[in-house]
Amino acid sequence: MKKIAFLIENHNDLRFIITYFEKYKIKSDFKQLDENHLIAGVVGEVPIDVHEGCLKYKFNDIEIDVFSSSLKIENSNYDKIYEFFPYWRGKVYENENKENYEKIFLNIGERTSTVDEVETELNGNKLISGANCQLDNVFYDFKLNLIYFYYFFGFNYLRFKYRDVNKDNLLGMYWMGGYKKERDAQVDKIKKLINFDIDFYSDKNELSTYEWLSILTFDSWHRNHIASWTDYETSVVGYVFETLHHTIKYESENRLEYIGEKTLKSLLFSFLKMPFILDCNPFSFIDLSKDGYWFLNSEFFKYDESDDVDTIIEKFSKSIDDSVSYLAELNAIHLGDIKKVQNSLYTEHKNKIDNNFNKILKDVYNPEIGESLLNFILR
16 A cells, blocks of 8 residues: 655645545544643543644545654655645746655645746646646645635634624625725725615724734734624625726736635625625636525626626626615615615525525535545645
């Protein structure tokens, strides 16, 4: 039987990838925790492999040991060693691969370079990517980013329990004027389509000097994500600006699409029984839709596979406009009664809204393409 090792950096930026291999994990005995361990929710003991930092898997006829790359292992014990590294856009990597050693790079949370540039950057190395790049040595799964951000920002610690909160606005979003011109233009466009006010969550609080300093140094960036559902739950519909705006043609032409924590929130926060309008690269929206996710603008986005980039952008832009106009029409029909608009939307789209939440939890805990990913790594 062949025996191999995966070396993965001992931090969340890479370690979360083992989620893909969970179904191939070999169960181990348990070991009593020593007094230096503090693990919420764990009583007394943990699996030995977790405790000692060597996770064991069996895939087909291959035994796989997964270590932190900071640990020293005996190379002679393995037929081959795979070591995983972060990918940085624009950097050219050396190819140091040998018969018994291979580097593999991992891209999460950011887009790649263009296809031609990535081919040069990788120099024959493999890349596992949460952003699309159509090369034979690139494995693309948009859900890689969803899984990463789910754990990185601590959404796995949230207690997703619906609360019957009185809605105080029909449409809510995070938006700061002057930050991105595409978003400013979109907000101006939306205001012309509606007969009600938008709730801009970003305008809520006055920041202290300490908070401003925390923002400038990014100390608080990773701490402000989870609580956002308490903003969204006051809205009948949430509007989400992804990093890549749908009107940026360069990114669509070069298929530089990817999604991030903003899309993750719109799926997780579906447990609030509310739909979201997702404003993103239209090709990312197509990926999400084909996989079974739904947004309010899914109801209005009709396209043909043969459509060119300009047509796709135009049709996707119209789907956002139509979603906003649909909300305005419901508001007029129900004479501005927010509760009736909420009930109407949820009654009409209940199954799709509920499916988003159920599906995202299934996808982050049990990715279905672990076999495909392992075959890519081992080929």
